[in-house]
Amino acid sequence: MGVLILLPPSEGKTAPVEGPPLDLASLLDAERLTSPRREVMSALDAVSQRPDGPAILGLGPRGAGLAKVNLSLETSPCAPAHQLFTGVLYEAARLDSIAEEEAGRRVLERHCVIFSGLWGVLSPTDPVPNHRLSMGTSLPGPGRLSAFWKPHLATSLIEPATRGLTVDCRSADYAAAWKPSSRDGVEVVTVRVERVDGDGTRRVVSHMAKRARGLLTGALLSAVSDQTLSAEACADDVAALAARLNGVDDVEISEADRQGRRVLTLVTRQQR
Structure with a gap:
């Protein structure tokens, strides 16, 4: 199989204005994950109707409006996840250009998995609606979502992950939902990004880390494709x-x- 790339979702999204309604049976590993997906959807709907819902969801001052998108998940138009997510990582990875041809879409489906607080995991080609829910959230009922999803995702992901090298580009909350190791027969390399400042100090910068992981993702998928x-x-x-x-x-x-597990550190320098 080759590499399997693990990605976080993106807070930045472009809501689809047209598209089919949600079909849970079409999503990645629907046989195992439809039931827990429905459980999280139900809990999210209930929380999003509450006055304190935006605070529970960590949505900030504009939260009331943002939470409303969670009330129409089954009727809102859907778009492939690689089009819905439009943050820094996804912009750098240019998954849309890879998906323009059928061969590229097959590469995305076989070599890339997107983690999600709402759906557990998605293929980049899975059609989903706009939504607001992070893996670090704790919902009444399911509880903290990284812990809720952990047993479900271990079953879903172990087989594809043992067929090659797993490249982990996730952030901490999403990495907590599944931690593959050699004990499971999985070879893992975790991608870390550090910036060297003018005084020689090295530190992680979120925006730069997302961009570098996105560039690496796009380069890996292109290398697999060609x-x-x-x-x-x-x-x-x-x-x-x-x-x-x-x-x-x-x-x-x-x-x-x-x-x-091995750690691959990408070292960048402060721009002058």
């Missing part, structure tokens, strides 16, 4: 590809930890 990345690709192959990315000055690849 068959310049083999099905037997290892962490060192991913590091070599990352070193050629625009804006990446250096890469570092760690030794495996006790769980067999």
Whole structure:
């Protein structure tokens, strides 16, 4: 199979103005995940109707309006997840351009998984409506969503993840929903991004990290599509590809930890 890329969703979304209604049976691993998806949808609907709903959902000052999109999930128009999510990572990954041809869509479906507080996991081609719910949220009923989804996603993802290298580009809340390791037969490389400031200090900068992970995602998927990345690709192959990315000055690849996971650090520099 080659690489399997794990992505977070995006807070930035472009709500579809037309499209089919939600069909849970069409989403990734519907046989296992439709029931828990319905459970979260029901809890989200109830919370989104409450006066304190926006606060529970962490939606901020404009929260009342944002929460309303959760009240029409089954009737709102849907678009493929790679079109709905339009934040920094997705803009850099350019999944839309990869999905323009049938072969590219097959690459997305086989080599990329998007984690979601509402849906658990999605294929980038899965049609879903606009919604507001993060994995770090705790809903009455399901509880904290990363803990709720963990047993369900382990069952769904273990088989595809054991067929090649898993490249983990998720943020912390989404990584908590499934933590693959060599004990499960999964080879994992986690992508970290650090910026070197003028004084030599290294730190993580969210916007820059999302962009670099998006660039790496797009480059990996393109390499899979044009068959310049083999099905037997290892962490060192991913590091070599990352070193050629625009804006990446250096890469570092760690030794495996006790769980067999390696960390690929992309080093960038402060722009002057």
